[in-house]
Structures are given as C-alpha cells and as structure tokens.
Amino acid sequence: MTVKYTKDHEWVRVEGDVATIGVTDHAQQQLGDVVFVELPDLGRKVEQGKEAAVVESVKAASEVFAPVSGEVVEVNHDLENEPARVNSGAETEGWFFKLRLANPAELDALMDEAAYKAYVEGLA
Template sequence: MSTVKYTKDHEWIRVEGDVGTVGITDYAQGQLGDVVFVEVPEAGRTLSKGAESAVVESVKAASEVYAPVSGEVVEGNAALVDDPSLVNAAAEGEGWFYRLRLSDPGELDGLLDEAAYKDFVEGLH
C-alpha cells in the first residue's frame, strides 16, 4: 500500500514502506510549461526536508524542487535526463524525479493529503 502526500511548493511523494518517490505535481508542470531540462540528485546524496533537491527548467523559467522529507537518495530518474518532457506528459507518474529512503517518516505528518492539496491549489486562482 502506498501513501501520497503533497507540499505547498507543489512536490508530491508516494511512500511505499520506507522509500518515497518524489516529483512535481500536474499543477506545477502546467505552470512551468514545456520542460526542457531536469537535474536530479545522485544516489547516495542525503537530503534534508525543505532543502533544494533537484532543478527543473522550462521554456518559461527554472525552478528548484525541494525535498518534502529528509532521507538518502536511492535513485534518480535517469529517463528525465534523456527526455525531460516526461514531466509534462506524466508529472505524477513516469515523470518522477527521484526516490529516497526516509530518515524520519514522522515528517510526512506535516504534508498535505490530496484533498488538502486540491483546496490549496484552488485558493491560488
């Protein structure tokens, strides 16, 4: 069973066991426009909650991606290096950025669930 949580910076994390898969939301990729470059963290890198973890560049802007929780990166999505447009095509699927092993699962409690995230996004318009 997996749990999906969201941040107010428009990242999502899908947690299965003690590993979380992280990416940006459909809303975020829609705001960015056509993604042309993605830099993902390397395996073995330790991330702190709220720290810059990846970079996504579009035709409109460059944006940092922040770690929704603390942990050690176990895999970066190499497919994004070859095909950054996966972020636009499937932001919450094949367009994931990296996976990390959570060092403090309790940090998930501070994140938004899907309903709360949808309410947050609606409030931005």
C-alpha cells in the same frame, strides 16, 4: 501506499521506507514545456524543505525541494533524455528521485490530496 503534497507543489509517494518524489501536475502546467532536469546524486542526503533537484522549462528554472529527509537511492535517468516526461506524466512516469526515509514522521506535516486540491484552488 501514501501520497502527500507540499505547498511548493511536490508530491511524495511512500511505499515501505522508500519515498518517490516529483512535481505535481499543477506545477508542470505552471512551468510549461520542461526542457531540462538536474537530478541529485545517488547517496546524497537531502533535508526536508531544502533543494534536491532543478527543473527548467521554456519559461523558468525552479528548484525541486525535498518533501521529506532521506538518502537518494534512485533517480529517474529517463528524464535526462526526455525531460518532457514531466509534462506528460508529472505524477507517474515523470518522477524525479527516490529516497530512503530518514524520519517518516515528517510526512505528518504534508497535505493529503484533498487538502492540496483545496490549496491549489485557493491560489487561483
């Protein structure tokens, strides 16, 4: 299992050819209380760096970008009824969607956990 991060504060956990995607704990802290999540449709093809979902909080609405390209094979329907799961478990139960990877080499452009932590610290 590999976990990578983007500068837009998404994480991607890869197991085999399936990538699970969500927003980082840092992102949910910046957003505040999440009140709505718009998930992509099953079968939708998403491109790396393009909008794939939307998350709305009491403060703002933000796009969730696809860290890698692929086809949506599963979405987290629990978020539709309980969007606050993004706050309580941003990097666990608060995942947004799963993709079948189109190009695993795209992962090479993303940060590992240590690099992401350093990046976030540099934002402060």
